[in-house]
Amino acid sequence: MKVFISDDQEEQRLWLTDIITAQLDELNFNYELASVWQPDDVLQAVKMTSGPNIYFLDIVLKQATNGIELATKIRDYDPDGFIVYVSVRDDMLPETLSAMTTPTGFISKMDLFNKAKFVPRVREVLTVIKKRLTTLNEAPEPTLSLHSGALLLKLKLTDIVYCEKVHGLRTARIVTEHQAYLVHKNLSTIKEQLGDSRFFNDFQSYALNLDKIVTIDFNKGWITMMNGDRLSFSRGTIKKLRAYYQTQE
Template structure:
């Protein structure tokens, strides 16, 4: 899987410098990586965050916005526990905060040593590729849900389906022997994993957990025996995607 590199730096000149170093090295070495975004806006970075891709974030700490690099890293880590984060900054005194907030930073590059910037970036690109490729082969896919103030990680293959609760903006995650609620939208839930499919306006099903597709009743049966509603269009689409009993 290709690794996406995201750069967030508020100094236009330094942003261009980092972008150029990374772009040239990736082009020369033909690494399975690409620059997905280079911006001064942390909100733009955050808007792209998910846990379905291999990602490396190169972040400045002082971004000149209400959200600094430490806060951005916290939010990114909540969404993607496996992403790699590197700080490129002059604020070496803030290094201790990365331990306080348990950010698991891959590295820290001091801008006060510009002559070493290229070498350090190249070193980090190679290290990130090694670490992320290794984790891709050895870790099962997980999805993260923010439950209250905590982030709950669940194996994607253990999620049967997600449905809207009676409380507005609240969803229920159904597993084989448990369920829990969290705040979110059905639209967003469908993007959490490649096997999640929106089968109804209020339901997202895990395609790998479907055992029966009943096109007559517009229902699906999942692996624990529960039945859920399915739209006519989704029934037809899933019948082509999933090899299970059809009625």
């Protein structure tokens, strides 16, 4: 988890950093303080992290992008991140809500540099974040559960490398790194349970775990998976995967 503090007033940013990091340490957060604060730099850093991260954003930034606009863009890459506005513009609180950035908190700068009043507000927000992180971590890991004849199959989605349709039969093969399972289910039925962002389901005969892809040769139509299997596709088919990656850039 990274913590971003975006404020264009250096004195205020440094003071906020001292206050926020002290509270993070006291509450035993496992975090890394990001060194960037300008909107463009923050977005580039967010693209390189998996999240959820914590963002303390000033609303009025003397930049091309203000804090609310920055939060809106952050949501494209870190939908579960925790956004906290820290601003003297209390009147803009309704705007932060109408922009649908789903803020975790709003801390007024009216008492900035007054530790006695400011620290409890930071601690209150971080305590809420801590509780929500605990809930997220305790959530059950997504699984694929199937009944196929006498077989009851329950696999963690993270363990699945790919699923493929067995042609000519209403059967599919589910492949993990160490084993393969033949099930009497349509691949489309299986894909309904793979509604997880890690799977690419746009191939008619395959569902691929994007985290398990090792190499892709778009010219030859080859995809090598983490278990060593090399899957072959026509150029017309594999271009769907190329298009997906282009949307992630």
